[in-house]
Amino acid sequence: MTLIRKWALKVSSAVVRYASPGCKEWAEGLAREVDFIEGDWAALSWAIGSTRVLLDRRQGSAGAKVPFKIPGAGEWIFWLMCFSQLFSNCCVAIRSTYEPERIGSALIASGWLYWGASSVLAWFQERRSPPRYEVEATLLFSRAKLERRLKRFRSVRRWFPVLATIAICSGLVLNIEGAFAGLHHVFSGVVIAGGLFAIRLECLDSPSKIEHRISLINRLIAQKRAEVND
Known part of the structure; x- marks a missing residue:
């Protein structure tokens, strides 16, 4: 630990x-x-x-009763960042006459589009979460969330976050190589290192680990129901 x-x-x-x-x-x-x-x-x-x-x-x-849930400051900041990156890079991809810059901006825009859409979808799913003090309902909701994640990990969708990260990093490298003289290799190296770290974090999870967490939740649910019956 x-x-x-x-x-x-x-x-x-x-x-x-x-x-x-x-x-x-x-x-x-x-x-x-x-x-x-x-x-x-x-x-x-x-x-x-x-x-x-x-x-x-x-x-x-x-x-x-729990009030109607609205996005928090973190969600709004992340969505604003995704939208600004998507908008600015789409404009560059459309208007630029430098081919590597156009391709790089298009790749960056596609990556941020994925992360923004994923964040909005995750918030809509989290919106339906029960109040935290309803322990059994919260455990059931957490189990359903893990089951959705397990289903994604067993399909090609598992690699979508990795591909989105690769797209953003590749686009940044293309833009950096054309914009920075002298230090472009250094900046590109930093971007590549950050991308590899993000991909490593995404790959830390696995179906077996998710199944283990689901089994733990099932035991907690059974324990909670046994306490209620007693």
């Missing part, structure tokens, strides 16, 4: 420990999800986000 993952678990444990009685089950549900989040930094971000539970000092049952 990495140090970042340990920090995430410690933060989640602290949230559960100090949550008010009415939000204890909500905090426990958020803490359980840390085990199923793929990236260590994403798990730490989730754990830090769960500290909002500490602001709710309910003493009774946590059964209040």
